[in-house]
Amino acid sequence: YVTAAQARIPVRIKEKDHAGIGRGLLQVRGLLDERVKRKSITPMERDRLMASVTGGTDYAGFKTADVVIEAVFEDLALKHKIMADVEAVVKDTCIFASNTSTLPITRLASGSKRPHNVVGMHYFSPVNKMPLLEVIRGKETSDVAVATAVALGKAQGKTVIVVNDGRGFYTS
Numbered sequence: 001y002v003t004a005a006q007a008r009i010p011v012r013i014k015e016k017d018h019a020g021i022g023r024g025l026l027q028v029r030g031l032l033d034e035r036v037k038r039k040s041i042t043p044m045e046r047d048r049l050m051a052s053v054t055g056g057t058d059y060a061g062f063k064t065a066d067v068v069i070e071a072v073f074e075d076l077a078l079k080h081k082i083m084a085d086v087e088a089v090v091k092d093t094c095i096f097a098s099n100t101s102t103l104p105i106t107r108l109a110s111g112s113k114r115p116h117n118v119v120g121m122h123y124f125s126p127v128n129k130m131p132l133l134e135v136i137r138g139k140e141t142s143d144v145a146v147a148t149a150v151a152l153g154k155a156q157g158k159t160v161i162v163v164n165d166g167r168g169f170y171t172s
Contacts, residue, residue, distance in 0.1 A: 003127055003156040012062060013055035021055035028053050031128050059089045067152055069121055071099040079103065080111035087113050095145050097121040105138035105165045116142040119149045120165075123158075133158035138165045 013024045032046040041049070054061065062068060068090060070082050083096055096118050098108055109115035120136025133153040137146050146162060153160040 003123075003158070007155045007157065008049075008052070009152075009155065011053045012065070013053065014059060014062070015055060015057060017057060021057070024055060025050075025053065059085060062086065062089050063091070065090055065094055067095045067097060067148060069097045069099055071123075074100060074102050076103055076107065076111075079108055083108070083112055083118070093117070095119060095148050097149055099123055100136075105136045105141065109138045109140055115140040117145050119145040121149050121153065131157070131159045133160045135160055135162045136165055137162060 011028075013021055015021045015024060029050060032041070032049055035041045036043055036046050068086050070079060070086070072078055072082060079098060079100070086094075086096060092114065094117065096112065096114075098105065098118070098120050099122060100108065100120055101122055105118060105120040108120075109118035112118050115138070118138060119141050120134065120138070122134040122136060124130035124132050133156075135146060135149040135153060150160050150162060
């Protein structure tokens with residue numbers, strides 16, 4: 001969450017319960033507090049960035065999203081369910097990005113109403129310290145989806161590589 005917030009991109013966290021939202025917000029706050037301590041941002045800037053991160057247990061607030069990035073564990077059925085839930089509320093042009101490290105994007109996109117909008121965005125842990133981002137193109141992923149994911153990654157300060165779908169992508 002924090003890489004998007006630091007790039008001044010509004011973030012909406014969706015978790016299954018309020019405890020999960022709290023953990024996510026605490027993680028963002030802790031990382032921003034580190035930046036205040038190092039004097040790379042002011043306390044006022046930290047507070048402004050924190051205000052751009054909100055959370056909920058449903059998809060309220062997703063209606064106007066341009067990109068949704070899911071980051072649940074590697075379970076295709078769960079990712080398909082989340083994709084269907086997201087597609088039910090977002091606009092038709094919304095890009096659905098998966099932070100998968102093992103599942104083929106083409107297989108993931110097979111559960112989508114709009115497979116051309118499905119792309120992989122494989123962040124490396126810890127996300128706030130690792131500069132590399134793999135953007136994975138599935139068989140039906142559009143150039144617009146890839147370009148949007150690349151632009152988002154660059155806005156987050158990542159070194160972005162675009163790779164084709166395949167076992168382990170590029171780095172694994």
